[in-house]
Amino acid sequence: MRAANCEVVVLRNEKQAENILLLTALWDASTPAPKAGQFYMLRAWGADEAPLLSRPISLHSFDPELREISFLYEVKGTGTEKLAALGTGDHLQLTGPAGNGFPIEGKKVALAGGGIGTAPLLQLAKELKNAGAEVHFFAGFRDEPYRLAAFAAVCDNVQIATDTGRVGHHGFVTDLLDPEQFDVVYTCGPEIMMEKVARMCLAKGVRVYVSKEAKMACGLGACLGCTCKSKNGGVSVCKDGPVFEGSVFYG
Amino acid sequence: MADLRVNLCGKTLQSPVIAASGTFGFGVEYENIVDLKKLGAVSGKGLTLEGKYGNEGERLWETPSGLINSIGLQNPGVQHFIDNELPQMLQLGCASMANLGGSTIETYEEGARLLDKTDIDFIELNISCPNVKAGGIAYGVKAESAREVVSRVRKCTSKPMIVKLSPNAENIVEMALACEEAGADGLSLVNTFQAMAIDLEKRRPVFHNVFAGLSGPAIRPIALRMVYQVCGAVKVPVVGLGGIATARDALEFIMAGATAVQVGTANFMDPKACEKIADGIAGWMDAHGVKTLDEIRGAARV
Numbered sequence: 001m002r003a004a005n006c007e008v009v010v011l012r013n014e015k016q017a018e019n020i021l022l023l024t025a026l027w028d029a030s031t032p033a034p035k036a037g038q039f040y041m042l043r044a045w046g047a048d049e050a051p052l053l054s055r056p057i058s059l060h061s062f063d064p065e066l067r068e069i070s071f072l073y074e075v076k077g078t079g080t081e082k083l084a085a086l087g088t089g090d091h092l093q094l095t096g097p098a099g100n101g102f103p104i105e106g107k108k109v110a111l112a113g114g115g116i117g118t119a120p121l122l123q124l125a126k127e128l129k130n131a132g133a134e135v136h137f138f139a140g141f142r143d144e145p146y147r148l149a150a151f152a153a154v155c156d157n158v159q160i161a162t163d164t165g166r167v168g169h170h171g172f173v174t175d176l177l178d179p180e181q182f183d184v185v186y187t188c189g190p191e192i193m194m195e196k197v198a199r200m201c202l203a204k205g206v207r208v209y210v211s212k213e214a215k216m217a218c219g220l221g222a223c224l225g226c227t228c229k230s231k232n233g234g235v236s237v238c239k240d241g242p243v244f245e246g247s248v249f250y251g
Numbered sequence: 252m253a254d255l256r257v258n259l260c261g262k263t264l265q266s267p268v269i270a271a272s273g274t275f276g277f278g279v280e281y282e283n284i285v286d287l288k289k290l291g292a293v294s295g296k297g298l299t300l301e302g303k304y305g306n307e308g309e310r311l312w313e314t315p316s317g318l319i320n321s322i323g324l325q326n327p328g329v330q331h332f333i334d335n336e337l338p339q340m341l342q343l344g345c346a347s348m349a350n351l352g353g354s355t356i357e358t359y360e361e362g363a364r365l366l367d368k369t370d371i372d373f374i375e376l377n378i379s380c381p382n383v384k385a386g387g388i389a390y391g392v393k394a395e396s397a398r399e400v401v402s403r404v405r406k407c408t409s410k411p412m413i414v415k416l417s418p419n420a421e422n423i424v425e426m427a428l429a430c431e432e433a434g435a436d437g438l439s440l441v442n443t444f445q446a447m448a449i450d451l452e453k454r455r456p457v458f459h460n461v462f463a464g465l466s467g468p469a470i471r472p473i474a475l476r477m478v479y480q481v482c483g484a485v486k487v488p489v490v491g492l493g494g495i496a497t498a499r500d501a502l503e504f505i506m507a508g509a510t511a512v513q514v515g516t517a518n519f520m521d522p523k524a525c526e527k528i529a530d531g532i533a534g535w536m537d538a539h540g541v542k543t544l545d546e547i548r549g550a551a552r553v
């Protein structure tokens with residue numbers, strides 16, 4: 001289904017940790033249902049207001065029954081600051097669902113997230129559980145973890161690493177992950193972490209999916225601003241991705 | 252009820268609003284977002300004879316009311332377009348424009364010959380891509396080189412051929428006249444302005460090619476001035492573009508003398524921009540008792 005554009009109403013916009021918010025909106029049921037790994041272009045400001053471009057944010061969680069769609073985001077610059085200023089009842093423009101999303105595969109799978117890269121993994125965990133998989137969640141944070149209760153409610157196992165040692169393992173998430181124990185590994189986080197996870201998996205012959213980020217203008221595959229070099233030549237992060245087999249980049 | 256139809260180079264468009272090349276894919280990307288029947292045409296992503304990866308490094312940079320891009324004509328190549336994207340483009344519900352760029356005159360000619368055999372409605376000859384080294388830009392700056400490429404391509408196609416001009420031309424009016432004399436059926440202007448940005452941390456230009464193209468509302472008043480000047484000099488129809496984001500903006504270009512307008516960067520500010528602009532033009536016409544755009548085209552010329 002191709003992306004649609006709609007205006008939705010914000011139900012809640014709640015702080016989760018320092019600079020991390022969870023925005024929940026009323027889903028417009030006339031638009032295509034999103035799936036894990038897809039994203040939307042968000043805009044909480046006028047077409048004629050700065051910043052010029054809308055901001056890509058992943059689907060964090062989707063509940064068609066409650067008609068709730070949520071986004072977990074980190075406040076980084078002007079765009080996300082404007083999202084953070086939204087309150088209940090405010091309006092938000094969404095363009096999406098965009099991108100390919102995660103394929104749902106494997107009987108015993110690991111999700112490896114780094115910081116705000118954990119955002120798309122909650123919906124992924126839900127979809128994998130619905131498909132009957134055993135889901136192990138590994139996440140690394142700088143200092144303060146977030147959304148752990150939501151992950152714990154869905155996943156079979158949750159393991160945390162922090163750079164500061166505040167919670168869980170004092171070190172990197174890659175210290176916790178043994179790819180050989182899983183059929184499939186899904187990862188999203190800082191580029192350096194995804195590369196490490198992907199290489200660990202590929203070295204052991206374990207299938208791995210990465211969710212890439214790139215600056216983008218349209219989110220629809222129209223402007224070619226987010227093209228990345230891969231083994232298969234130039235790929236659009238927004239249209240061919242954001243989810244790719246790790247071997248496409250790190251093989 | 253306002254009649255939005257316009258005649259562009261002998262073809263009737265159902266509205267004066269055309270999606271600009273490079274901002275709208277090949278149109279299908281927007282089919283669930285925009286009512287494409289409200290558009291006059293879609294100008295597809297810029298094509299070159301052979302496919303291109305485009306530019307390395309940073310490709311997008313936001314500025315106040317503008318966007319600098321350095322895509323570098325990434326495209327699948329003319330033949331791939333004809334085989335794969337064109338069939339869908341012909342089903343969009345509005346006219347289709349193939350935007351053709353090149354490096355040498357021979358590649359322009361060959362690309363035009365291939366497109367001539369298809370059902371595409373218009374060829375938009377891009378002699379102005381600022382993002383390709385030795386590609387387009389040279390033709391877009393000097394009127395005499397533009398004259399040569401346009402007259403050579405003219406011999407390769409009987410399609411309506413609109414030449415897209417660069418604001419970086421040495422003299423926009425001389426450039427327009429040279430293209431008209433060389434056989435252009437119409438002109439579209441302006442493409443992006445050559446611009447740059449600097450990364451303070453790296454102490455280096457943001458873009459791999461140093462310079463890149465600025466578009467968006469930031470350039471609109473200059474684009475409008477150039478369209479006004481060119482409309483006063485040529486007889487062929489002019490398609491105005493450069494930062495148009497609202498119906499009001501579009502009407503300004505039409506009152507300056509443009510036959511139709513293109514909407515580019517605004518599609519990123521609001522993916523429904525083209526449709527809203529078409530509706531807004533109709534609304535303005537109804538409110539002012541204007542029945543066809545012929546009544547107001549060039550009305551502001553002094």
Ligand SMILES: Cc1cc2nc3c(=O)[nH]c(=O)nc-3n(C[C@H](O)[C@H](O)[C@H](O)COP(=O)(O)OP(=O)(O)OC[C@H]3O[C@@H](n4cnc5c(N)ncnc54)[C@H](O)[C@@H]3O)c2cc1C
Nearest residue numbers: 055056057058072073074076077078079080119213214215
């Ligand atoms: C497919 C995809 C999904 C994403 N999902 C999430 C998510 O669920 N939660 C979340 O917090 N963030 C997510 N991001 C990153 C998020 O888009 C950026 O953090 C955000 O655009 C920053 O905007 P800003 O105006 O606050 O920051 P600024 O730094 O002012 O942004 C400047 C420009 O850079 C772009 N940009 C900055 N950082 C990134 C980045 N990491 N990736 C892509 N573009 C960037 C912006 O879009 C903008 O064009 C995702 C990015 C992509 C591509």
